[in-house]
Amino acid sequence: MSMEGSSAVSDWLHHLIILPILIPLMVGAAMIPIDERNRMIKGVMGFVSTLVLFVLSMVLMRASASTEGFLAGTSVYQLGNWPAPFGIVLVLDRLSALMLCLTSGLALAAQVYSIARWHTAGHHFHSLFQLLIAGLNGAFLTGDLFNLFVFFEIMLAASYGLLLHGSGPLRVKAGLHYVAINLAASSLFLIGVSLIYGATGTLNMADLAIKLATISPENRQMVEVGAGILGVAFLVKAGMWPLSFWLPTAYSAATPPVAAVFAVLTKVGIYVILRLSLLVFGANAGVSAGFGQTLLVVGGMLTIAFGAIGVLASQAMARLAAYSVLVSSGTLMAAIGLGHSSMIAGALFYLVSSTLTISAFFLLIELVERGRDAGADVLAVTMEAYGDADEDEEVDEAGAAIPGTMAVLGLCFCLCALLLAGLPPLSGFVAKFAILSGLFGLSGAEPAPALSAADWTYVTLLILSGLSAMIAMNRVGIRTFWASIENTVPRVFVIEIAPVVVLLGACIFLSLQAGPTMRYMQATADSLLDPSGYTQRVLTAPRVGGQ
Structure with a gap:
């Protein structure tokens, strides 16, 4: 009886893996028939759904990190109870969690930020938002390339509507470009998947990793061509230069809550590149080991340089944040491409820290700029260039009190500046230090490697990108908080500033808990670098009921 009860509990826990996909999918579908005049009802439904997902993801993350329990390590969920590689499987491991x-x-x-005002700017915002989350979660959980394409399309279809949310000519123009580029990327995705399936007869990632080691030279060529085409599709989403020309305009035109969640969309491309490069094209891939690494190194470094130049050239804060997304993506792509195993843990730390920071910055920008004239930044540049300010004007007051709202916004802005620039003591510095420690072999786990020219170039770009962020954020901060032309205090609701504070608080928490966080990241990196456990669990997972 005890064993039967334990088996029943295990079966129920097993279904937790699919809930991050089912919950937003079902809630999003349930919202569609609800009249748009009842947006607050939709907002509450969306908030509850997302809150449940957050709690569930924390549970899954804790379970995957444990050494005991039903969901410990790598867990496999067989859809239709068909085993891999014949059936579709979802895989939960440390990285996906x-x-x-x-x-x-x-x-x-x-979601919380949007309820204040932005969910009223268009139709079906909350439904599209839930479908976007379902697509993202599915992409992170799937163990099959074709279903990765399916979830990729769900994510993109929802993002099309979300980017156009709020209308306006600039948003519509950027949205149409975004749709066209991503439809082309989806076509490349499908072509690449077809070539890989034609050469190997499988699309299961674990099975593909096993077969690639023994594949014939002719079929290997086709696999590499397919993987190259597939890689282009993901590099478009990740924002590698020159495929990133669409990203700054699209992200800066999106509404604040949409831009905030879009910060993680580029990381889908990074996630897939990291997953496939270490699982399929890792050390056991034979002559295909390390496929595409040179392109990642060169493209990643060019992306860092392009993003840093864009950050310096940006006068509007939204474009500054959009170019910061490119700096983040380029840093991660180059770190993966350099192939130093000791850098992966630091890169994962940087992925989390930079995404949280950029998301918080996108939300903060609209609050800071609320009430400012559209041409305020251009006017400020003109005054700096031509000296139009009246320097002889007498000041009657010895000083002016800083309004409470501006003090809070200014503090949040300073935290964003420190995090984007990677200055101590916050998580942006810890993440970059962890990457450089891995590169220089300071961790002590491996002997210090002899650094190549590419390694030194990466170090230089990493430092210069932080310097460019510091210069740009200082310039924008002075114009906005210290020498503002309008001298107006925006009206900010608690429901709007609270998400910004929470995201920045998460970065501070990462800084304070850098030791445990790095241990988790290192264990994640170790599992990625030794994919035998992943492939074995996926291909030998028993059917439910033991049949």
Whole structure:
């Protein structure tokens, strides 16, 4: 009786893996028939759904990190109770659990922020938001390339509507470009998947990793061509230069809650590249080991340089944040491409920290700029260039009190500046230090490697990108808080500033808990670098009922 009860509990726990997909999918579908005049009802439904997802993702993350329990390590969920590689499987491991937690956290903050005003700017906002989350969670959980394409399309279809949410000519123009580019990327995705299936007869990632080691030279060529085409599709989403021309305009035109959750969309491309490069094209892939790493290194470094130049050139804060997304993506792509195993843990830490920071910054920008004239930044540049300010004007007051709202917004802005620039003591510095420690072999786990020219170039770009962020944020901060032309105090609701504070608080928490966080990231990196446990669990997972 005890064994039967334990088996029943295990079966129920097993279904937790699919809930991050089912919950937002069902809630999003249930919202569609509800009249748009009842947006607050939809907002409450969306908030409850996202809150449940956040709690669930924390549970799954804790379970995957444990050494005992039914969901410990790598867990496999067989849809239709068909085993891999014939059936479709969802796979929960440390990396996918980390991405689920990050996504749900950002989604919860953006969901709360949108209820204040932005969900009324268009139709079906909350439904599209839930479908976007379902697509993201599915992409992180799936163990099959074709179903990765399916969830990728669900995510993109929802993002099309969310980017156009709020209308306006600039948003519509950017949205149409975004749709066209991503439809082309989806076509490349499908072509790449077809070539890989034609050469190997499988799309299961674990099975593909096993077969690639023994595949014939002719079929290997086709697999590499397919993987190259597939890689282009993901690099478009990740924002590698020159495929990133669409991203700054699209992200800066989106409404604040949409831009905040879009910060994790680029990380879908990073996630898939990291997953496939270490699982399929890892050390056991034979002559295909390390496929595409050179492109990742060169493209990642060019992306960092392009993003840093864009950050310096940006006068509007929204474009500054959008170019910061490119700096983040380039840093991660180059770290993966350099192939130093000791850098992966630091790169994962940086992925979480930079995504939280950029998401908080997107939400903060609208609060800071609320009530300012559209041409305030251009006017400020003109005054700096031509000296139009009246320097001889007498000041009657010795000083002016700083309004409470501006003090809170200014503090949040300073935290964003420190995090984007990677200055101590916050998590942005810890993440970059962890990457450089892995590169220089300071962790002591491996002997210090001899650094190549590419390694030194990466170090230089990493430092210069932080310097460019510091310069740009200082310039914008002075114009906004210290020498503002309008001198107006925006009206900010608690429900709007609270998500910003929580996201920045999460970065502070990462700083304070850097030791345990890095241990989790290192264990995640170790499991990625040794994919034998992943492949074995996926391909040998028993059917429910033991049949």
